[in-house]
Amino acid sequence: MLKLNQPAYSYAQTMDSCRDGITGNVNLVQKLDIEIGLLQVSADGYVASAPQGELYTLQSTPNHRNCDPIVIGSLKKSELLKLYSTYFVKSGKPGRRIYNSLMAAANEQCPFCGGIGRPRNLDHYLPKAHYPQFSVLPLNLVPSCRDCNMDGKGENFAANEEEQVLHPYLDNDRYFNEQWVFARYIAGIGAEPGVIEYFVRPPEHWDVSQKKRVEKHFNDFDLDLRFSKEAGPRLITCLAQIQELTRIPLELEVAKRTILQPAIESASFLNHWERVMCLALMNELV
Numbered sequence: 001m002l003k004l005n006q007p008a009y010s011y012a013q014t015m016d017s018c019r020d021g022i023t024g025n026v027n028l029v030q031k032l033d034i035e036i037g038l039l040q041v042s043a044d045g046y047v048a049s050a051p052q053g054e055l056y057t058l059q060s061t062p063n064h065r066n067c068d069p070i071v072i073g074s075l076k077k078s079e080l081l082k083l084y085s086t087y088f089v090k091s092g093k094p095g096r097r098i099y100n101s102l103m104a105a106a107n108e109q110c111p112f113c114g115g116i117g118r119p120r121n122l123d124h125y126l127p128k129a130h131y132p133q134f135s136v137l138p139l140n141l142v143p144s145c146r147d148c149n150m151d152g153k154g155e156n157f158a159a160n161e162e163e164q165v166l167h168p169y170l171d172n173d174r175y176f177n178e179q180w181v182f183a184r185y186i187a188g189i190g191a192e193p194g195v196i197e198y199f200v201r202p203p204e205h206w207d208v209s210q211k212k213r214v215e216k217h218f219n220d221f222d223l224d225l226r227f228s229k230e231a232g233p234r235l236i237t238c239l240a241q242i243q244e245l246t247r248i249p250l251e252l253e254v255a256k257r258t259i260l261q262p263a264i265e266s267a268s269f270l271n272h273w274e275r276v277m278c279l280a281l282m283n284e285l286v
């Protein structure tokens with residue numbers, strides 16, 4: 001739900017770096033040299049499919065235990081996975097610089113949950129167990145927080161358009177430039193501050209599968225609960241500040257605008273939980 005700039009490193013540069021780090025495995029180096037063309041074609045297919053929401057149409061590899069299928073050209077699944085684990089992630093290898101660069105580019109904000117979590121590692125948008133051909137494709141590697149953790153979802157990957165969560169690098173701009181997260185304010189009883197409840201309301205003009213995708217994203221990452229928890233302390237502060245101003249006295253509408261409008265205008269993106277919370281308070285706090 002948070003857009004990330006496309007990685008600074010190309011796929012070709014990443015493959016070169018991984019290859020440069022290979023020691024004592026001449027066979028793998030030779031295979032990579034032969035198959036680099038096919039790998040690049042496959043990566044190009046990824047880049048072409050993602051903005052259309054069609055990554056689910058790409059060829060996956062069956063994930064059976066004790067089975068090491070050939071995935072692309074002569075390259076086996078185990079070799080493509082090793083490219084990632086041994087020649088990309090491992091510290092000291094040239095590929096690790098690219099890993100670190102991808103992590104740094106997220107600026108401490110996990111794109112899946114809109115920045116409430118800090119990225120802990122790179123996750124494979126298309127899981128490497130099923131799509132080993134994209135194991136070191138920078139556009140498939142998303143900095144992700146512990147709670148979002150795509151890699152931890154194991155066997156689950158999208159079988160149709162509607163099951164795909166949003167792709168932070170490549171998805172349709174409308175998911176990032178139009179508001180689809182909303183909230184309502186449930187007033188508390190007595191001195192209780194109440195709660196902010198978040199929900200999905202995609203724009204009417206989106207097509208059905210786009211509406212289902214944001215619903216899926218919101219549910220998969222538990223954003224209703226996580227945003228509400230995040231909003232709790234901020235809500236208390238906002239209500240106290242507004243109440244303070246009404247004691248001056250200021251009209252409630254003026255007090256609300258004074259406290260909430262700056263947060264709405266300075267939000268880093270439209271669907272940010274705090275912006276959405278302040279909009280709800282503007283409309284519903286009476």
Ligand SMILES: [Zn+2]
Binds near residue numbers: 112114116149
């Ligand atoms: Zn996250």
